[in-house]
Amino acid sequence: MYNIIDLHYTLNLIMQLKKRNIIPETIIISLIIGGVSLIFTVDNIFPSPHTMILITSLFLAFWHGRLAGVLSFLCATAVYMGGRFYLGKEQLPPMDALLVNGTLAVVLSYLGGSLNQFRLYQIDKILTRYRKMSDEKSKLKEISLSQHDIIRELEERVTRQRSSLNLLYDRILEVDCLDTNISISSLLDTIIHFSETSRISLWVYDNLSSSLKLKMRKGEEIGENNTDTRGLKESIEGWVFRNNQLFSIRMAMDYDSLAALNTENSIICCPVVLDNKIWGVINLESLPFIKYSSYTENMIQIIISLAQPALKRALDFESLLNEEEENEYTGLPQFTQLYRVLERYKYDESGTINSSSLVILEFQEFRELIDKYGLKEIQLLQAQLMEELSSFTKSKPEMFHYREESRVALYISYLDYDGCSLFCLESLEFLNSRQWDIHGDSLKMEVNLGYASCGTSEKMDPDDLLKRAEYLLEIQKI
Structure with a gap:
């Protein structure tokens, strides 16, 4: 049983074949009818073969159109009349008879053509209805497939949302950290x-x-x-x-x-x-x-x-630590904050700090100075010294007290190894030429420098950076 699309295709195929074979088919049928009329003609019964020819013209006009009906009459009549003349059975029919039969052929061809147009109109209506039904069926199929895709997407989205909620919960737990x-x-x-x-x-x-x-x-x-x-x-x-x-x-x-x-x-x-x-x-x-x-x-x-x-x-925990880890005399952060700064650089994956350096300054004869002037005065002097050294670099250094009271540290961002070496040389030259005044006494401070740097290609562990700088300090004591 044909479905709508198959029936539509079959009807279109029949119509195309008819259009292709209309003239050859008309001529062949007309020649056959003319020959049959000639063979079975009985003397003195002239209208009988013409009746067959006229009926054939009517049929072909109904099936192929008016032109086919007229062409069929002409071809069949030509065969019939030519055959009779060739066989010498009788003379050509009177002109009146030819005009009557020709007129009947035209009338019947016109009638058959009208019936053919009506038939084609009905077929076209059927094809249009089938085409519309086929389009509606295709649209319904597309809608069904789209709805199926939407349902599947919604199901997947619900599944993804469940996974996303679990992942979001885990990520928020990672944010909950005191660091x-x-x-x-x-x-x-x-x-x-x-x-x-x-x-x-x-x-x-x-x-x-x-x-x-x-x-x-x-x-x-x-x-x-x-x-x-x-x-x-x-x-x-x-x-x-x-x-x-x-x-x-x-x-x-x-x-x-x-x-x-x-x-x-x-x-x-x-x-x-x-x-x-x-x-x-x-x-x-x-x-x-x-x-x-x-x-x-x-x-x-x-x-x-x-x-x-x-x-x-x-942030509250960091503020609490900052309050507890500041020097009571200078207000500068203690060593624990320096270590957290180095840890921050270690965990920072942004690459915004292109390079950084750590400089440790150790005051010689620190104990003697404390005994003579007191811890407060010496630590204030350390802060003043670091503040003046900060002017030797474009990047503002961060100043810290170190683990030992005799040491202080400068953490300088955007300063590579060569820049740090130059900074240390300028600092030593400045310290050797500078006189410091404490309680009216003019002092010349003797300071050892140790430094270490790390660049963009490495994420140095804070302990390694500190060990490098401390190693240079220890070498100077030998």
Whole structure:
């Protein structure tokens, strides 16, 4: 049993075959009818063969059209009349008879052609109905397949959401760490996983410079011209910090004030609020086009909201340690904070610190100086000495007291091994020529220097960096 498509195809095939064979078929049938009429003709019964010819013309006109009917009459009549004339059975029929039969042939051909048009019209209606039914069936099939795909996608999405919720829960647990740098690193890693961003950064407010400073960056490098500070009024990060509002790159098309800012490295910026006060800004500097959507923006905000309590605990713990680990006389951080700075560099995968150096200064005759002037005066002198040495490098060093009271340390970012060697030579020259005044006494300090550096290609363990610098100090005592 044919279905709709098969029947449609069969009817079209029949119509095409008919169009191809109309003239040969008409001529062949007409010749046969003319020959049969000639063979079975009985004398004095002239109308009988013409009746057969006229009926044939009517049939062919009905089947192939008016032209086929007229052509059939002419061909059959020509065969019949030519045969009779050739056989010499009788003369040509009167002209009146020919005109009557010709007129009947035209009338019958016209009638057959009209019936043929009506038949074709009915066939066309049937084909149109079948074609419409076929199209509807195809559309229903497409809709069914689409619905099947949608159902499967929804099922997979539900499964992925369950897995994502479990993964998000595990990632938030990793953020809950008392080490601030590890906590921030875990938070950025979580956002990277769910947004598929290739570059992300965290900016926090610095009271001294009244600007935003880079806290951590993860992902691809963006060039040497990139700075680690952002102005509050000149940058997208500053706008987000001032307004405590999410920024999306499409907003630059709606607001001229945002379009005037540098949006080259800002796709989505989210504020980080702790204790109802904005603390920093997370900036997604690069994002795949397919992932840029309101869903991604909402997901980032949800992750930040879930991580806020853990991040707050880590910052509170760091503040508590900072208060306990500052020198009571100079206010400079103790050795434990220096170690955490080195640990931060170890865990920092952003590559923003191109190189760094550690310089340890050891005061000779430290005990004698303490006995004569007191610990407070000598430690204040150490702080003053480090402050003056800080002017020898463009990067502002971080100053620390060391494990031994006779030692202090400078941690200098963006300073490689050659730069550190030059810095130490200039420092020794300065110390040898400088006189220090304590209680009216002029002193010339004797200081030993030890240093170590690490570059971008290595993530040196803090203990190794300290051992290298201490080794140079011990050599000078031999």
